[in-house]
Amino acid sequence: MTRTGSRTTGRPTLAEVAKLSGVSPITASRALRGVSTVAPELVEKVRAAAATLGYIANPAARALASARSHSVVVLIPSLSNHLFIDTLEAIHEVMRPRGLEVLIGNYHYDAAEEENLIRNYLAYQPCGMLLTGFERSEASLQMLAASGVPCVHMMELGGSADALSVGFSQFEAGRAAARHLLGRGRRRLAFIAAQLDRRVMQRAEGFRQGLAEAGLSAPELELLAPEPSSIALGGALFSQLLAQADDVDGIFFCNDDLAQGAVLQALRQGIAVPERVAMVGFNDLPGSAHMVPRLTSIRTPRAAVGRAAAQALLTQLDGKRVAVSQQDLGFELMVRESS
Amino acid sequence: MTRTGSRTTGRPTLAEVAKLSGVSPITASRALRGVSTVAPELVEKVRAAAATLGYIANPAARALASARSHSVVVLIPSLSNHLFIDTLEAIHEVMRPRGLEVLIGNYHYDAAEEENLIRNYLAYQPCGMLLTGFERSEASLQMLAASGVPCVHMMELGGSADALSVGFSQFEAGRAAARHLLGRGRRRLAFIAAQLDRRVMQRAEGFRQGLAEAGLSAPELELLAPEPSSIALGGALFSQLLAQADDVDGIFFCNDDLAQGAVLQALRQGIAVPERVAMVGFNDLPGSAHMVPRLTSIRTPRAAVGRAAAQALLTQLDGKRVAVSQQDLGFELMVRESS
DNA sequence: AGGCCCTGAGACAGCGCTACCTTAGTGGCC
DNA sequence: GGCCACTAAGGTAGCGCTGTCTCAGGGCCT
Structure with a gap:
């Protein structure tokens, strides 16, 4: 009755399903896996037997026998x-x-x-x-x-x-952010990023390309922080950016949590968004559409x-x-x- | 060379490790699992052999043999x-x-x-x-x-x-929220909740208990929404609450996303928080400490x-x-x- | 000094399933 | 009408590992 000491699992096995449905174990296996060479009426019988017994294939045995797990x-x-x-x-x-x-x-x-x-x-x-x-x-x-x-x-x-x-295209997304801000008449465009993985750097590259196409370039307005991005970091980087370049009029953030943090920080510091500085985020995370002001963002098809x-x-x-x-x-x- | 058609995995097996280290497979198995009855020098030999071969135990075989997966x-x-x-x-x-x-x-x-x-x-x-x-x-x-x-x-x-x-204690957490708001002199206390699982209802119960201990009770100020909680929903429920009871002076939210949505909605509607209505959230999610105003919340030890x-x-x-x-x-x- | 227990190592078998091969049965073609 | 391809089912074996039993050897007790 107890499973202690037993090497078996106590669960119904394929052999029992096969016996109940009157076929061989192999046929039962094939029937349950949907292998084509089994007659429909046998498949039905096997399925019924499996349902009766509450049979669920043992994934370990399956993986061992087929050298491939599901x-x-x-x-x-x-x-x-x-x-x-x-x-x-x-x-x-x-x-x-x-x-x-x-x-x-x-x-x-x-x-x-x-x-x-x-x-x-x-x-x-x-x-x-x-x-x-x-x-x-x-x-x-x-x-x-x-x-x-x-x-x-x-x-x-x-x-x-x-x-x-x-x-x-991460590159095109970065470029689109730049073009959007340029289209809003902004010229002093900053890029704030954290967690500098390859995709972030591709967006950076696209953003730079967008600037370059307008004859602009502002490497001094790029804030690249290696640590994980977060709302707190976004606020901090935003303050830092304004302190070191107060003529910034547009910012692209590599992720929305940074942008959210910046929007909130701006609110707290009384900096008008978008009047004094426009902001564009990335990913369109859940909160972004509800920020004050609502955050422009690049929605990614995740x-x-x-x-x-x-x-x-x-x-x-x-x-x-x-x-x-x-x-x-x-x-x-x-x-x-x-x- | 190709693995197609082969039933084997192509990976080193315990038997190979055993052979290389000059012991039986069982001893190798025991050595690698840290079973105590193996001499330390053998354990070392087996470990070295396993490292040489890049051996990693096959979890499927292990699970099948022991009737227990890791x-x-x-x-x-x-x-x-x-x-x-x-x-x-x-x-x-x-x-x-x-x-x-x-x-x-x-x-x-x-x-x-x-x-x-x-x-x-x-x-x-x-x-x-x-x-x-x-x-x-x-x-x-x-x-x-x-x-x-x-x-x-x-x-x-x-x-x-x-x-x-x-x-x-979810109950005590709810009670603590009520007592805090009462301690701030608030009397018309509302409870806004979504995703009404058992734990949310326990918090509700605690909140009611807190009110009852101050001789208060306001079932008409409870907004219980069955749908998943979200920032959007928090804003909507907040507006709804104020529309139907504009004398509310304190709200406890069952989750911080609701509270965040409400804070942002209040900001948008020009409702002073906490002056007109105080807010307490739950879970202390990442954004809460950065909201405007910063959100009071119950930090859970998740x-x-x-x-x-x-x-x-x-x-x-x-x-x-x-x-x-x-x-x-x-x-x-x-x-x-x-x- | 002999028997006993304890320890460390190995032999054996089997966990539950599926790949592979074989066999029986069917129909089509010359 | 006989041979061959083809289909549907089953037999056999083995995937890689570990539980259980067995066995050899050494120290300890009497």
Whole structure:
């Protein structure tokens, strides 16, 4: 009765399902997996027996026998940025109905930690991996290549010719921010950023390009902080910027939490937004549309990225070819009161 | 060379480690698992061999052979509430060094979904489970009991005598909010809540109790919205409350996103906070301390809860007794400008 | 000095499932 | 009408690891 001392799990096994439905274990296995070579009436019988017994396949046995688990690994650099939460949710929504377990690895923007996660998760023999961007350690790249596990890269486009990616142009987003502020007649444009990952720097590059196209350049108005971005940091960097260059009339923030912090700090210091200084954020996080003034921001398709990346992976798992190797989902400038 | 068609994983196995270190596979297994009956010099040899080969144990084979995986399941009702992110991070920090994989299940405040997650995750034979609160379907409770998997409940205290829990008194937190507002001379106190889970209702109960102790009662000032809480909803509920009872002079919000939305809405409507109406939030989420005015909030020990719950589970897995079955980590009222 | 317990190492088998091969049965084609 | 391709089912074996039992050897007690 008790499971103590027993090596078995106490749960119904495939053999019991097979016996109850009067077929061999292999046929039962095939029937439940939807392998095509089983007669429909047998499939029905097996399904009924499984339901009766409350049978759920043992994932460990399955993974051991097939040298492949029914899991997908998702590696993201942060959980505290709401951005990735939306992406994760979307991935789950696609994977769950297919019976795929989603293993989440948060590497805290640390390449060495990502490398460890990859090493450990490869031991689980996932059937696929969803990665954030293309920037990772040489060892990570080698392990991934050697494993042969199909990968899809999220948030950034590019990579080698055969790499799949789903995202949008970070560069163009930065450029769009610059053009928007220029279009509002602003000329002294600053860039405030934190958590300087590759994507942030791509946005910076696009922003500079936007300035350059208007014959402008203001490297002295770039505040690049390596620490994680936060509302508190946004306020601090904003104050610092104004202290060192009080003629600034427009700011692009690499993430909305920084922008939110700046808007609140401006409110507190009595600095008129957008009259004295216009602000544009990035990601359009939940609070931004409710700030005072409401924050102009670049809305990124983070849920769509998760969904499309998951689907691209499934397509590959089904043995089909993914139509577009670099899927650009674009972005949208949400113009609000702050600019 | 290619792994196609091969049933093996291509990765080094325990047998290879054993051969290289000149011991039997079983001894190698024991050495790597830290089972005590292996001579120290053999352990060292086996470790060295494993490192040389880059051996990582196959979790599937391990789980199959031992009828127990090295994973811990965490079930949380939401990922969008920053609250649970902090808890998850803390759990990871405790579990990872022990080589335990953390499987995250988000049931979106839906008992049926939680039931499905439990059913599916039990198939993984986790060595433990961390659950949020005590409220779940009868079937969920039965499955958990039948599985014999050790559980620790987070965020709420109580449950049956032998149940382990780590959290704080939601009731007392609500009561503390009421007493604080009363102490500020407020008398027309409202309660605004969303996502009406059991813990929210416990806070409501505590808040009412606080009012009752001052001889007050104002059921007409309770706005209970079943939908998920958000900044947008907080603003809307605040406006609605003022429209239907403009003599309100203090509000307790069941979550900080509601309170943040209300502060911003008040700012927009030109309603003086705290002069005309004082506000107290809950959870002390990242933005709250930076709102204008800075938001008074009840800081909940969410990271500490995750850490302590994980440790309690580990203690149980080690076969030791957990000292305190109901671990109360308290809460802290952060008094700021909004009250 | 002999037997006993305890410790450290190995042999054996099996966890539950699926890949691979084989076999039985069917229809089409020359 | 016989041969062959093809389909649907089953038999066999093994994925990589660990629980359990067994066995050898050494120290201790009587």
